[in-house]
Amino acid sequence: MANILVVLEQRDGTLKRVSHEVLTAGRELADSVGGELHAVVLGPESLSTDGLGVYGADKVFATLDARLELYQPSAYLATVAARVNEGDYDAVLLGATALGKDLGPRVAARLLCPFASDVTAIAHDDGIVVSRPVYAGKAVYRLRISGTPCVITVRPNNFAPAESPRAGAVERVALSRDPVANERTVRVKEPDSAALDVSEAPVVVSGGRGLREPENFTLIEDLAAAFGNAAVGASRAVVDAGWRPHSEQVGQTGKTISPSLYVAVGISGAIQHLAGMRTAKVIVAINRDKDAPIFKVADYGIVGDLFEIVPRLTEEIRKIRGN
Amino acid sequence: MKIAVCVKRVPDSEARIKIGADGKGIDESGIKFILNPYDEYAVEQALKLKEAAGDGEVVVVSLGTAAVQETIRAALAMGVDRGILLETDAQPLDPLGAAQALAAELRDGGFDLILCGKVAIDDYAHATGTMVAELLGIPSVSAITHLQLADGQGTAEREIEGGVEVVEFTLPAVLTAEKGLNEPRYPALKGIMMAKKKPLDVKPVELDPGGIEVLDLVLPPARQEGRIVGEGADAVPALVEALQSEAKVL
Ligand SMILES: Cc1cc2nc3c(=O)[nH]c(=O)nc-3n(C[C@H](O)[C@H](O)[C@H](O)COP(=O)(O)OP(=O)(O)OC[C@H]3O[C@@H](n4cnc5c(N)ncnc54)[C@H](O)[C@@H]3O)c2cc1C
Ligand SMILES: Nc1ncnc2c1ncn2[C@@H]1O[C@H](COP(=O)(O)O)[C@@H](O)[C@H]1O
Numbered sequence: 001m002a003n004i005l006v007v008l009e010q011r012d013g014t015l016k017r018v019s020h021e022v023l024t025a026g027r028e029l030a031d032s033v034g035g036e037l038h039a040v041v042l043g044p045e046s047l048s049t050d051g052l053g054v055y056g057a058d059k060v061f062a063t064l065d066a067r068l069e070l071y072q073p074s075a076y077l078a079t080v081a082a083r084v085n086e087g088d089y090d091a092v093l094l095g096a097t098a099l100g101k102d103l104g105p106r107v108a109a110r111l112l113c114p115f116a117s118d119v120t121a122i123a124h125d126d127g128i129v130v131s132r133p134v135y136a137g138k139a140v141y142r143l144r145i146s147g148t149p150c151v152i153t154v155r156p157n158n159f160a161p162a163e164s165p166r167a168g169a170v171e172r173v174a175l176s177r178d179p180v181a182n183e184r185t186v187r188v189k190e191p192d193s194a195a196l197d198v199s200e201a202p203v204v205v206s207g208g209r210g211l212r213e214p215e216n217f218t219l220i221e222d223l224a225a226a227f228g229n230a231a232v233g234a235s236r237a238v239v240d241a242g243w244r245p246h247s248e249q250v251g252q253t254g255k256t257i258s259p260s261l262y263v264a265v266g267i268s269g270a271i272q273h274l275a276g277m278r279t280a281k282v283i284v285a286i287n288r289d290k291d292a293p294i295f296k297v298a299d300y301g302i303v304g305d306l307f308e309i310v311p312r313l314t315e316e317i318r319k320i321r322g323n
Numbered sequence: 324m325k326i327a328v329c330v331k332r333v334p335d336s337e338a339r340i341k342i343g344a345d346g347k348g349i350d351e352s353g354i355k356f357i358l359n360p361y362d363e364y365a366v367e368q369a370l371k372l373k374e375a376a377g378d379g380e381v382v383v384v385s386l387g388t389a390a391v392q393e394t395i396r397a398a399l400a401m402g403v404d405r406g407i408l409l410e411t412d413a414q415p416l417d418p419l420g421a422a423q424a425l426a427a428e429l430r431d432g433g434f435d436l437i438l439c440g441k442v443a444i445d446d447y448a449h450a451t452g453t454m455v456a457e458l459l460g461i462p463s464v465s466a467i468t469h470l471q472l473a474d475g476q477g478t479a480e481r482e483i484e485g486g487v488e489v490v491e492f493t494l495p496a497v498l499t500a501e502k503g504l505n506e507p508r509y510p511a512l513k514g515i516m517m518a519k520k521k522p523l524d525v526k527p528v529e530l531d532p533g534g535i536e537v538l539d540l541v542l543p544p545a546r547q548e549g550r551i552v553g554e555g556a557d558a559v560p561a562l563v564e565a566l567q568s569e570a571k572v573l
Contacts, residue, residue, distance in 0.1 A: 011484075070488070071483075071488065073463075077457075096449075097483075097484060098466070098481065098482065098483035098484060098488075099483070101449045101450075101465065101466070102453060102465045102466075104450070105418070105422075105448075105449075105450035105451075105453040105454045105457070106453055106454075106456075106457050106463075108419055108450070108454065109419060109422060109453070109454035109457035109458050110457055112419070113419075113534070114417055114419070114533060114534035114535050115417055115418060115419055115448075115450060115454075116417075116535065117418075117447065117448050117449055117450055118447060118449070129538065132447070133447070133543065134445060134446055134447055134540075135334065135338075135340045135349070135444075135445055136336060136444060136447075137543060138339075138340040138542070138543070139340050139342065139349065139540050139541065139542055139543070140540070140541055140542075140543050141537060141539075141540050142537070142538040142539050142540075142541070143416070143535050143536065143537055143538065144535070144536045144538055145534055145535055145536075146534045146535070146536065147533075147534025150534065182461070182462040182463075182492065182493075183462040183463065183464060183490050183491065183492040183496070184490065184491045184492070185488050185489070185490050186478075186489050186490070186491055187488075187489050188483070188486045188487065188488050188489070189480075189486060189487040189489065190485070190486050191485065191486065195485070196485070197484040197485040199484055200484050200485070203572075246468070246482070246501075246502055246503040247482050249502075252336050252444060253360060253361075253502045254502070260572050261566070261570075261572045271336070271337055272336050272337075275336075278543075278546065281570075281572070282566070282570045282572050283546075283549070284562065284566070290551070295549070295551065297546050297549070298549045299546075299547075299549040299550075299570065300549060300550065300551075300552050300562055300565050300566070300570070301549060301550070301551045301552065302551070302552060302553060302554065302555070302558045302559070302562055303551055303553075303554045303555075304554050304555035304556070304558070305555070308555060308556040309555065309556050309558075309559060311556075312556040312559040313559050313562070313563070316559055316560065316563045317563070317573075320563070320567070320573055321573075
């Protein structure tokens with residue numbers, strides 16, 4: 001009976017939320033193929049592997065080593081490939097994060113097996129069947145993968161973590177190879193503020209050219225702060241103008257995100273912007289042009305001057321959230 | 324410095340996507356095709372490195388149908404020296420297929436550096452360059468926004484969630500370009516004229532069919548029609564009320 005393997009992801013010794021999502025997707029798939037769910041986790045000694053059984057892992061293979069504080073591609077690849085070769089796996093699942101998008105293709109090329117990235121649904125129907133948005137979200141492929149094992153990366157914020165208790169027995173696996181083999185991650189530069197990243201925040205408040213001046217982005221920052229769990233996003237127009245860093249850009253040449261709530265302020269809603277946020281659960285638009293395309297995808301809109309509307313909204317959200 | 328750049332022909336990002344008659348691909352009629360935007364960053368980086376070194380060669384390689392010649396000419400017009408078309412009758416579904424064909428062509432080319440885009444805006448695989456590196460057994464760094472090279476060594480930066488990774492590697496290597504790496508140049512008229520005369524080799528290739536089969540290609544479910552809750556700041560309480568009790572996101 002074939003099993004499913006998931007690769008988990010940590011940062012600073014803590015497992016990321018996306019790991020629980022990938023476990024949940026993996027558990028469902030393991031149940032439909034009638035196999036076990038195994039997890040591979042790499043990280044520093046301080047990383048806790050407790051509780052992975054809660055999200056459905058039957059077994060956890062943990063490689064904990066001081067040299068694995070940061071993502072080291074060669075060590076990750078060697079460890080995952082060795083595990084796949086030892087087990088009997090139908091599929092290897094990773095999150096489509098900066099790490100997963102780098103590691104997934106390496107694993108598929110090493111094992112010479114089929115690869116599907118950034119999938120939004122996985123099922124088992126005479127082979128593994130996945131859904132993949134393509135053409136900037138303007139169309140969706142349903143693909144049947146016939147080879148096993150296959151490598152799949154799953155879109156973050158798409159599979160809600162669900163508890164499904166299993167044994168989660170942990171087996172320690174020694175680091176099999178010098179992690180400094182090919183390329184070496186030497187450090188991670190953290191931003192000055194502990195701001196949330198647009199791709200991980202449950203709420204994203206984005207500003208566009210309607211803000212008129214870079215200084216006016218304080219309106220967006222204040223609204224994000226009022227929510228407490230929000231990140232600041234931006235349209236390409238304001239990133240290209242140098243008002244905001246590229247890391248905040250949402251859209252086709254920025255980040256593709258699926259927050260619970262997306263607030264677009266002074267953003268027209270160009271097709272390339274929509275490509276990055278149309279899968280948000282709830283979309284709010286504030287724009288003075290009632291014909292702006294952003295209103296076509298917004299669940300709720302307010303037509304009018306953002307300079308009047310946003311401060312009022314910030315005030316109301318503060319009252320509710322107590323921030 | 325000898326540099327290869329892998330480029331892909333993709334539908335323009337504004338293109339309206341219609342599903343073709345077989346329900347398994349797009350209807351290409353009326354669609355404008357362009358050089359994948361991320362590949363423009365890769366081409367620009369290659370040209371900059373060659374200019375800084377004072378000598379060398381930049382070669383673009385593209386896998387696809389005969390129509391891809393136009394895309395290769397666009398890169399030649401930017402200043403690339405020559406092009407190679409790996410001609411097939413269709414783009415492979417699995418990026419591994421493209422990566423294998425590209426790696427086979429690049430393996431004995433003596434390249435110091437291979438540059439790709441981080442992602443193609445049609446299939447969104449975000450994979451081909453990294454796979455080429457693995458197939459060739461050389462280092463790779465994906466989605467880079469900053470690059471420094473000296474004495475056969477390099478340092479690149481890549482954006483990760485809430486931070487920037489700094490990665491060291493040795494040459495030869497494969498790097499995939501993220502927006503922000505540079506500002507791609509526009510081809511000058513002279514470049515466009517010269518591009519017509521630059522060498523473009525066409526080599527037919529057979530692709531591994533791979534293990535992926537299309538069941539169908541469909542348009543995404545339309546978002547349910549939303550509503551304008553009102554005009555101006557007076558509409559804010561109604562919006563907050565809707566977010567709280569209707570959408571339940573507050
Ligand atoms: C290959 C390619 C890739 C691209 N990738 C991206 C991408 O990743 N992300 C992206 O965002 N764009 C991308 N674009 C650019 C995109 O086409 C648009 O140009 C861009 O999104 C516009 O940004 P904007 O909405 O901020 O500005 P505009 O289109 O200028 O819109 C400003 C809006 O603000 C409103 N406004 C003005 N003043 C006020 C006010 N006082 N109160 C309320 N509303 C006001 C206006 O009505 C207008 O709707 C890409 C383009 C190309 C060609
Ligand atoms: N058919 C192709 N021919 C040449 N290069 C390609 C091809 N497909 C992908 N690439 C390269 O790989 C990058 C990533 O593509 P993808 O993995 O399809 O998202 C592109 O930006 C190109 O640099």
